[in-house]
Amino acid sequence: xxxxxxxxxPMLIVHVHAHVKPEFIEPFxxxxxxxxxxxxxxPGVALFDILQQLDDPSRFVLIEIYRxxxxxxxxxxxxxxxxxxDTVAPMMxxxxxxxxxxxxx
Numbered sequence: 001x002x003x004x005x006x007x008x009x010p011m012l013i014v015h016v017h018a019h020v021k022p023e024f025i026e027p028f029x030x031x032x033x034x035x036x037x038x039x040x041x042x043p044g045v046a047l048f049d050i051l052q053q054l055d056d057p058s059r060f061v062l063i064e065i066y067r068x069x070x071x072x073x074x075x076x077x078x079x080x081x082x083x084x085x086d087t088v089a090p091m092m093x094x095x096x097x098x099x100x101x102x103x104x105x
Contacts (some may be wrong), residue, residue: 045066
């Protein structure tokens with residue numbers, strides 16, 4: 001089956017930047033891994049990855065690839081996302097920030 005050009009793909013890619021207080025790095029990782037495992041089971045999620053910055057381990061990037069532009073809203077309605085959001089909120093050094101991307105290739 002031929003691959004559809006990226007500009008015709010409805011996928012949405014989100015990079016979530018998180019800066020965690022140093023004393024919460026390990027609890028943040030644990031909570032985020034659990035959220036990622038549950039998120040990867042959602043039908044609208046194509047990929048859910050967690051990256052930790054090498055030169056500053058208190059900084060993370062979550063890479064979330066959704067199958068449709070509507071899938072992030074469905075993700076935010078899940079119990080596991082809401083639990084993660086509430087659990088990690090006091091761990092943040094600053095508010096999380098997200099950047100949305102569309103695939104090119």
